[in-house]
Amino acid sequence: MIQIEDTYYIKKVLAGDTKSFAVLVDRYRDLVFTLALRMLKNREEAEEVAQDTFIKVFKSLSKFKGEAKFSTWIYRITYNSCLDALKKYKQEYQKDTIDEFTERQLATLDNAFEILADKEQSQIIEACLQKLPEEESFLLTLYYFDEQSIAEIAKIVAISEANVKVKLFRSRKKLAALLKEKLEPEIIEQYERERR
Structure with missing residues (x-):
């Protein structure tokens, strides 16, 4: 089904057919x-x-x-609404200290994502994302789960593409450290053996 x-529904809503907005909300x-x-x-704040x-x-x-x-436009509004809510609630989140990670270790992380998906262990990724600061979790969600490009993410969060790359790299390093603690050691070892 195509x-x-x-844009079809946007035009309908703007023409007065407010019921068409439900389609966009569902999407x-x-x-x-x-x-x-x-x-x-x-959860409650996210629903709000x-x-x-x-x-x-x-x-x-x-x-x-x-x-x-x-x-992209909706993600941008979501991002700004979240920033407003964070200011309103003035929440502070635990920020873990992270050791330096190499490119090879980040490649291990990317493979671990595939293995985790194959083993239906996405709850581990979810738990690790919850430990990251809010902006880093948001960026990784856009990049990995919503498959947004660097250019699209730059538009959503209103920063340069180069800055998005830097933030994603740092966020991946932090996520790698958290996943390393949670992952079964044999997953990492198996991948590293295959790469030798």
Whole structure:
């Protein structure tokens, strides 16, 4: 089945068919909630921010010019709403100290992601993402789970592509350290044996 593009529903909503907005909400509800949960680390706050995001999207739909993908625009609103909520709640999160990681260890992490997915152990990744600071968890979610490009992430968080690369690299290092603690040692050892 061919999925009708977002712009079709946006035009319908702007023409007065407000019921068409439900299609857009259905399309992006899970992604918006997941991103909010990654940043806020609290289910109730994430639900509140997700609702707030869609209210903002609806009210400002006429401002969407189509210069970026609609999903990028929604992610940007979600990100800003999360930042507002963090300021409002003034939450502080534990920040783990991380040892230096090499490119080889990061390659091990990428392979570990595949192995974990194959073994349906995504709860380990989820637990580790929850330990990361909110912005790092958000960036990794966009990059790995929502498969956003560096350019799209740069638009969402309003920083340069070079800065996104640096932040992703640092976030991956931190996630690697957390995963290393959680992963079964034989997964890492098996990968490193294959690479010798």
